[in-house]
Amino acid sequence: MWTALTLSTVLLAGQANAEKTTFANQPGQGTIGPESSAVDHHASGGWQTGQQQVGQPGPQMLPGPNPYVAMDPYGQMMMPNMAASYGVMPVGYGMPMEAGYGMPGQPMMDPNVMPVGYGHGGHGGCQSCGGGGCDSCMGGHGGGLQGGCNACGGAGCGGCCGLTGGGVYCGFSRGIGNAWDLSNYGGRCAPRYFDVGFDATFFTFEPGNNNTVLTSQGGANNPVLDTQDSSFDYKGGGRLTLQRSAFVGSYFEFSYLGFGNWASSRSVTGPGNLFSPFSGFGTDPVAPGYAEVDSANLQSFETSNNFDSFEINLRRFFTSPNCWLQSSYWAGFRYVRVADDSIYLSSGNTGGLIYEVDATNDMYGVQFGLDSTVRLTTRWSVTAFGEVGVYGTTATQKSTISFGNIEINERASQSRASMVAEGGAMSTFRLHPRVTLRAGYQVVYVDGIALSSDSFNFQTGGVSPLGTALANRPGVLNDNGNAIYHGPTVGMEYTW
Structure with a gap:
């Protein structure tokens, strides 16, 4: 009897998990089906990957398309290695991208996410960037896609890693937000669901x-x-x-x-x-x-x-x-x-x-x-x-x-x-x-x-x-x- 109850409980829990969905009305957004496992992602250590060489894809498979991740400003979903429609780079949607997304030789970075464990620089606000220095915040001091300290409003790493952060690359989701995000699709578009x-x-x-x-x-x-x-x-x-x-x-x-x-x-x-x-x-x-x-x-x-x-x-x-x-x-x-x-x-x-x-x-x-x-x-x-x-x-x-x-x-x-x-x-x-x-x-x-x-x-x-x-x-x-x-x-x- 206890065995039957245990099996039925596992089946019901699995069914409930499979039916959890995200729902949003953003133009071009689809509805995500079964939620991917946040715990598996956390256990794999993928959320804190170190620096990866641009243009050198690893043996792992690239993630599948995420409706909240790669969309151009006109609502069209971007696929891996696809150039942006209308000549626009789709920067800043959803999760961080691995090398191989977007333009050749240029990794797409999610401006809402602070990379973890990128080298060891020696500039202002180093401790608040996990000891990695300003270079590890967004890669260098200049502008452009990676931005560096200037992209953080000129405040260095300290301006990016606070409770709500600041600057174009930080936003409200910086620091305490995506820096600790442990789930694949647990970004800002996921509804606050619980069992x-x-x-x-x-x-x-x-x-x-x-x-x-x-x-x-x-x-x-x-x-x-x-x-x-x-x-x-x-x-x-x-x-x-x-x-x-x-x-x-x-x-x-x-x-x-x-x-x-x-x-x-x-x-x-x-x-x-x-x-x-x-x-x-x-x-x-x-x-x-x-x-x-x-x-x-x-x-x-x-x-x-x-x-x-x-x-x-x-x-x-x-x-x-x-x-x-x-x-x-x-x-x-x-x-x-x-x-x-x-x-x-x-x-x-x-x-x-x-x-x-x-x-x-x-x-x-x-x-x-x-x-x-x-x-x-x-x-x-x-x-x-x-x-x-x-x-x-x-x-x-x-x-x-x-x-x-x-x-x-x-x-x-x-x-x-x-x-x-x-x-x-x-x-x-x-x-x-x-x-x-x-x-x-x-x-x-x-x-x-x-x-x-x-x-x-x-x-x-x-x-x-x-x-x-x-x-x-x-x-x-x-x-x-x-x-x-x-x-x-x-x-x-x-x-x-």
């Missing part, structure tokens, strides 16, 4: 509840505790994302997002002079009010909140002609559950009371989202994203009031339309052909939900005793609340 993504979240919770006074000291008009006195720290959570290729340039994406459990507790004490909203703070009935909740020594309020979300989307990628700007849009189905609990407690010499309210919101809806990515280098990018959905929400509250030998249970439920919006910014850095690190900040906003603190019902009509006042009372549900969850995220993406 599994995981983020650790550190979010706080801000409830948008109505303010209800819970305690007044020494009678009415002196509030000392209310439902908005709660505050919440940052709590850990997580997001798990799985992607599976659907067709060219599109993927199915499943994601789970979970936060919590946030909890907050506030309390006040007094020498038998704390009054509750059940009696209008000692006014109805008049002082001393209800023995179970008035003239109390201690009153407290506790609340907690949890958020869970499951979604499945179809995501479509597209790329700008120069590949530095990439975007995607998606549409799909999402389920969100928000659970919120509160407890109001009163304790005194004449009695005590516990009032618990549990509110749950089950939200089903459709959503649409988009993101936009700027490729600062071939390995480092910054993304802004957002999505919004409309949901049908069923809100339910269950409450229990306990005092003495009496327990009163109340229920209420209703449906409405709600909204969930999510957005943020993320920076990603490709650490390895299969591993990308990411970090950012995210905000989730939920509107049209029931929060437990909004569903406290303190109406008694001044009827005494308290048990009679609360008997056969209908349940109350307020579903006009909202919530904001926000904080930093740190995670990784993995591709197999």
